[in-house]
Amino acid sequence: MLFAAHSGLRYLVLVAGLFVVLYALVGYFGKREYSTAMARLATVFTGLLHLQVLTGVATLFSRPFYTQLIGHFFLMLLAAGVAQLTTSVTRRRPPEQRSYGPHLVGGLAALALVAAGVMAIGRGVLQSTM
Numbered sequence: 001m002l003f004a005a006h007s008g009l010r011y012l013v014l015v016a017g018l019f020v021v022l023y024a025l026v027g028y029f030g031k032r033e034y035s036t037a038m039a040r041l042a043t044v045f046t047g048l049l050h051l052q053v054l055t056g057v058a059t060l061f062s063r064p065f066y067t068q069l070i071g072h073f074f075l076m077l078l079a080a081g082v083a084q085l086t087t088s089v090t091r092r093r094p095p096e097q098r099s100y101g102p103h104l105v106g107g108l109a110a111l112a113l114v115a116a117g118v119m120a121i122g123r124g125v126l127q128s129t130m
Contacts, residue, residue, distance in 0.1 A: 027100035075117030
């Protein structure tokens, strides 16, 4: 059950990450004023990544271990760290200094790390695991 939850949650993480990147693209290139919707989307993406890491750790203890999981685990931790760093740095800035740029770069980096982490265990990013 944990493995199914962990595998299924991946799609929510990817969708949330795509929303972050697309919203940041529109805001950045449209030269729009920073909105609270961007902050909320980034927070949801970061929270889903953290939940993904927690279900992954729980899954590690419930299934057989193989060496590819080491790379997968560290890439996913790094992805969650990048998303958290982006959200935290932006949140600490004064409101007039907040921009879409960090969310665009951080979102793309986190999604790339998620994709690399999934491929580290020999699966495609959108490949079904059931």
